[in-house]
Amino acid sequence: MTDNNHVAIQLDRVPSTDKGARRVAFSDSLPKHRSTSLRATKFVFSRLFAFCAWICLAVFGIAITLLILGVIFVSFLQSGLPEITVKMLDLSKIQIQNSTNQNVAVLNTKVRMAIDIKNKNEKLELSYSDLNMKLVSENIELGRNVIPSFSQEPGNTTSLNVTLNVDRDSIDRDSISLLEDDRKKAQVVVKITMVGSVGFHLGIFKLNKVPIHVTCNFQQYLLLYRVKEPPCSITMFPTR
Template identity: 25%
Template sequence: MAEASYPPAKHGGGNGAAAAFPARKPPPGYGSARPTYRAPPRKRRRRCGLGRCCCWLTLFLLALILLAAIAGGAFYLIFRPRQPAFSVSSLSFANLNSSLSLAMAAKNTNKKLAFDFDSISVSAFDREEKIGDGEFPPFFQQSGNTTVLKTTVASLRSDLRKKSGVEVEIRLETKAGIAIGGAKTKRVRIRVNCPAVAVAKSRQSSPPHSSCKVELRIKIWKWYF
């Protein structure tokens, strides 16, 4: 019986698979050079930096205010500062030229603080009309002391010679600092207003220590308070 002959089998499963499943075509542009990626430029944070500076500056100022308040409170509790007191001791016409002889008392009621006064300018008024000017010399006043100040107010008005008497109001302007041991504070402005006193030419007028109103004028930047 004759054997049947078959053609030789072709090897290469890859070709067979390629014949069964044809290869896909690559998409257009495949294998070409891709464009280089560049990150977008970062924006400078100017506003953020400015805001931080303002924030730190605000915190610094608040800290200074807090420290000043603490120091001021401690100073007040320890020393109990009181402003100086002024009073008119005597006031009279010095001569026929209508000059006024003025004596005042300055009292320091503090127990631990001394005052260092500049020269004190004196102005006398008769119902808001100025009579004349005078001056007290500068002086240093220890705690608990009373200093007597004397001056002559030269009259600038000739019509006072015809009057038998006037109502004189005394106003003072000066600067004073506080002395603690060997340390001294910055001087502040002081304004003193004394109530009107009736002064007659025929006799001396000595009011019983007429008390005056004292105002401290503290300067902040360009303004006084």
């Protein structure tokens, strides 16, 4: 072959390596401004969590403190309650009469009772609202009355003579038979309740109308009027 008839072979062009070529680079790290924002968010959340935790602890502490103060206050009031004792109970005047209805009987009672209410506090004055009294035996009401309101100086004992009665109450015959059986034994199981409120006064401190429920349970002989029983139980803020 001659040089004039040579075949020109065209080669593929290799990519240029000139300085003007564009390069794309990838980095695993976040931009500086985004990293700073993330740290700030974490800081805010941690501060918020700490603030909420302190608030919860403060509320819990206040609740515990109030509970302790409440228990101490109620214990103080409980220790200042009066001592109520039944000294005499006369159940001899209980009359049971027949009725035109064979299923019921007519009950008439006149029960005399003597009670002592003692303010055993040295400095605390007590005041009482009307005390609603009720005498019950075998679920039969044997008498009711109201003790008018009064007050007591520290260390004072108030002796009261009270008459409780019911007049022509119609009682179920089966229930009245239990009472008659007890009367034949000359011994009756009785329950006396008093419902009202008491006030506590010490200088400028005054707390009125604290509800109380007084309960006296004992067995009473019809012919022996003196009651030798411990003081009645007194409950503040009764639930029933």
